[in-house]
Amino acid sequence: MMIRYGLGLLLLSAPAVGQVGAVQAQGEEPAKQQKGPLVLGAYAQGSFIIAHTPAIRHLAVSHPTGFELNLQRQTNGSEPWHAWYRYPKLGVALVYYDYHNPVLGRSYAATTYINKSFLRRPRHELNFRVGTGLAYFTNPFSLESNHKNTIVSSKLNATLQLRLEYDVAVAEHLGMLVGLGLNHYSNGATTKPNFGINLPTVFLGFNYHQQRPFVPAVRPANDTPADLGRNFLNISTSFGLKQRSPIDREKYLVQSVSVLGGRRVGRKSNLLVGLEGFYDRSLLQEQRDTARTTDNLPDVKKAGVLVGHELLFGRLAVVTHFGFYLYNPYKSNNFYYERIGLKYHATDRLFGAVDLKVHRGSADVIEWKVGVKL
Structure with a gap:
């Protein structure tokens, strides 16, 4: 098989770089304690199943469709590693898929992920997302009642997500998102058969940005790890x-x-x-x-x-x-x-x-x- 292994919106936004010193001088909480702004997203998705082995070709005939709700928090420099990765977002997502096949049924997944920016401008950004979590399948393999499902053999499976996302502003706080991704579901051979599902996916949806453009907190003057070289x-x-x-x-x-x-x-x-x-x-x-x-x-x-x-x-x-x-x-x-x-x-x-x-x-x-x- 191929591996091919949440919500309040009323939070203070991080101050602009030039304002940090003044804000802290006025008694506001330091950047170390501030939380980054939130991004709330809703996406529709369309997929197909990769027939990566002959044993699942009879199931790789439908075109699954799904929907996702997610919540991301923008890192703001409160930890040194935020700046090392160009201030990524950390998120949680709920993902639903209908496989349009009675053998496969539907799946419901909850994932956590990190979303790293390769390009960030005031009105658009290009991100790469990687995440993992757990998924529940309604129709797993059963010798007695569902022996044709050679892809999914247990109700509970692990999931891996890889995505490339492009977000462009259509209003002050609203962005339209398009993207390409791969969703993988497997139970890691805990139960067999376990060929797993690989879903290349196209995404289209919208993001609500609590703060746009995002301005990070001041990066520490010395962010060298204490254990470097040890x-x-x-x-x-x-x-x-x-x-x-x-x-x-x-x-x-x-x-x-x-x-x-x-x-x-x-x-x-x-x-x-x-x-x-x-x-x-x-x-x-x-x-x-x-x-x-x-x-x-x-x-x-x-x-x-x-x-x-x-x-x-x-x-x-x-x-x-x-x-x-x-x-x-x-x-x-x-x-x-x-x-x-x-x-x-x-x-x-x-x-x-x-x-x-x-x-x-x-x-x-x-x-x-x-x-x-x-």
């Missing part, structure tokens, strides 16, 4: 659940442990290298189903080495890993694996993450991870 150690463990096949409905536990060394090499980036081990209990059952005898079966545990990158947004990071198995007696997959995920530091030491581990573009397991940074 080394660190991450120790973590994870668990996940996966299903082997549509017939075997049992969910098998998958666990991992990792020890990674890292270094902050820039304002936006950490580089990582380290070792990790895996124990996938579904492989034990796979062995029993395929082996002539259960004597002297190879070990299903695996160990690997990885290199990785973290793209930093304050306490949040987008994680990408590429690893190779060094210990892999039971050859159930390729010798390498990939991972993409989201990591969040609850404190300077404690973090959690949700990752999708992949073998050659095919989802293996969703990993729920906790760890410490030393």
